Amino acid sequence: MADSPLASNPYEVLGVAPNASDDELKRAYRKRLREAHPDTGGSSAEFDRVQQAWQRVGTPSARAAYDTGSDAGSGGGGSWAQSATGGARRRGDSRPNATSHGHPGGYFRERYLDLMREWVGRGVELDDPYDPQLVRRAPREIRHLLAVAVAEEKTATALFTLGMGFTLWHDVLAGSGPLDKIDHIVLGPTGLWAVLSEDWGGPVKVKRGEVIGEGLAPGERPLHDLAVRAKVVAREAKVRFSALVVVVDDEHAPQSLTNLRSIRGAQGLLVERSRLVNLIRTGLPGVGVGGTDLFEVRTRIQHSVRIVY
Known part of the structure; x- marks a missing residue:
């Protein structure tokens, strides 16, 4: 990896x-x-x-x-440059994939490319913006943009395998600017899920129902911010979220699934990426779409959602 x-x-x-x-x-x-x-x-x-x-x-x-960036774990352009468009079906798997809208990781990739060109300098030829030597030298702010884009793409690829009955929306605007977005919204028989994909460059843990870690910015509250954005979408679409999920790479999570605090009836969770699909497929005890018709919820979201471009 x-x-x-x-x-x-x-x-x-x-x-x-x-x-x-x-x-x-x-x-x-x-x-x-x-x-x-x-x-x-x-x-x-x-x-x-x-x-x-x-x-x-x-x-x-x-x-x-x-x-030279040629070792197996250097994160060369072949991996960092790959952009997910919804995932690929596994060989031999003929099951339909989830319906997907939006471009996961697209906004942060564009920001990464813009800031990388600005950092390198005008007039300088930038042959490969994902060259590992170049990425390593870039300021953390720029590297974080690429890390989050890759994290969103990985999550989207996994979610795409949920199959029939699930609908995905990526990079959903939930505020006044493109940074105020929900990375992924997942709707299916197990409920309505707001998902944040992140990579803070190291392990995270939980304190008082919130995600913390050395890689987070001072005052950063991922679950709280996700809840604020989910409230915006819920109000506009007249729906209710079942769960708020923060997803990180497996090696960065304290365990495969950690309960965070519940906010406005939505259960907060910190989840390893490899656990996410099974979690959403099986759902949480007593959690669903709240008796509302699934088709009706999908229609409301589809009519009100705004994708970040």
Whole structure:
């Protein structure tokens, strides 16, 4: 699996500059290994990160592959540049996929490309905006845009496999500007789901029913913000959401499914991406479309929804 655009690169983990000599790199690795060891006050997670970083750049051949973006986990343009348009049916699977509207990740990809060109500078030829070496050097703000776009595309590809009976809307405007959007709305027999796809570049956890983590901006409240946007859509369409779901990569979640607080009757959840489809298919106990006809809910949303372009 390719690195997240926000992932710390091996040089950052080892605490050296990318142009450090082989001897400097080796000394830094030994120092970080001692600091990160659980017996000396570190943690097993940090110890593993140091070892993984050394595997990526610890030998001349591995370092050359990483520096040129040709190693398997460098997140090259082939993966970051791929844009989901709703997902692909698995080979041998003839079941109809979910009905899908909108362009998942489209807004953030456009913002990423605009800011990347601005950061590189006018008049500079930008052959590959997804070149891994270029992405690694970009400011975190720009890398985060790409990370979120990729996260939305991954989630959309998974949701597309829900099959008949489910309808998806992506990048739904829920406020005055394009940043005020719901990444995915899912409607099916198990209810109406508002879904936020995110990648903060590292693990998250839950405190007082809200998602927190080192990668979040100060004061950022993902569940609260999702609830505010869901309220806008619910009011315009005259519908009620069953659940508010924050989706992250599996390795960043504290567990496969974590209950957050309930807001206006909608259950908040923090979910690993690999668990999402099964969760929505099976639903939550006692949660559905509230007795309202599914076709009626779909019609109301379709008539009122505004897609971000």
